[in-house]
Amino acid sequence: MGRSSIAELTFRAAVRKDIPDLVALDHICFPEELAYDGRVFEDILDWRGSWHIVALHGERVVGFVAAVPYDRFAHFITLDIHPDFRRMGLGNMLMDAAERMIAEDGFKIAVLEVESDNEAAIALYKKRGYTIRGMLKGYYANGKDAYVMSKVLSDYGDGL
Numbered sequence: 076m077g078r079s080s081i082a083e084l085t086f087r088a089a090v091r092k093d094i095p096d097l098v099a100l101d102h103i104c105f106p107e108e109l110a111y112d113g114r115v116f117e118d119i120l121d122w123r124g125s126w127h128i129v130a131l132h133g134e135r136v137v138g139f140v141a142a143v144p145y146d147r148f149a150h151f152i153t154l155d156i157h158p159d160f161r162r163m164g165l166g167n168m169l170m171d172a173a174e175r176m177i178a179e180d181g182f183k184i185a186v187l188e189v190e191s192d193n194e195a196a197i198a199l200y201k202k203r204g205y206t207i208r209g210m211l212k213g214y215y216a217n218g219k220d221a222y223v224m225s226k227v228l229s230d231y232g233d234g235l
């Protein structure tokens with residue numbers, strides 16, 4: 076059988092019953108010491124005004140993006156793409172859809188942290204117009220540094 080394509084995927088908001096699958100996906104995407112447990116996903120779903128999208132291949136959760144409103148900013152919490160579905164444009168597609176919802180809700184700036192040696196994610200974010208605003212030394216549980224990146228969401232919707 077050939078490689079799956081993103082044309083076979085469906086998309087929807089996350090629901091509570093997805094949490095075990097989201098935890099499992101996060102543990103595939105990140106090292107054990109950085110992967111989120113179920114409480115983080117519960118917090119995302121409970122956070123008033125949060126934005127989240129699950130990508131499904133049949134019943135299987137293969138991608139997830141989440142952001143929450145914090146002060147005047149939309150703060151991305153995670154972007155997870157299953158290794159079987161990488162380099163097909165899915166990460167880009169989920170970021171695009173999330174940014175669109177964020178802009179439609181009137182938020183003008185998106186912010187995220189990314190591990191400073193995560194070349195794939197940094198390349199994706201730079202391509203999407205995010206710029207590095209600073210570094211948080213030792214930000215992650217494994218002692219690694221984070222870049223803080225942000226983007227003005229000026230390309231979406233009216234009145235932005």
Ligand SMILES: CC(C)(COP(=O)(O)OP(=O)(O)OC[C@H]1O[C@@H](n2cnc3c(N)ncnc32)[C@H](O)[C@@H]1OP(=O)(O)O)[C@@H](O)C(=O)NCCC(=O)NCCS
Binds near residue numbers: 104193200
């Ligand atoms: C980073 C990640 C989200 C990228 O998802 P993806 O679906 O493979 O990304 P896309 O296919 O949409 O790629 C879009 C662009 O990002 C860049 N990119 C993606 N993966 C890359 C890689 N491994 N190396 C270099 N650039 C990469 C490329 O510019 C790519 O465009 P191209 O394929 O036309 O060259 C995915 O690798 C992942 O889930 N990694 C583990 C979790 C993670 O690091 N999340 C981000 C945390 S902040």
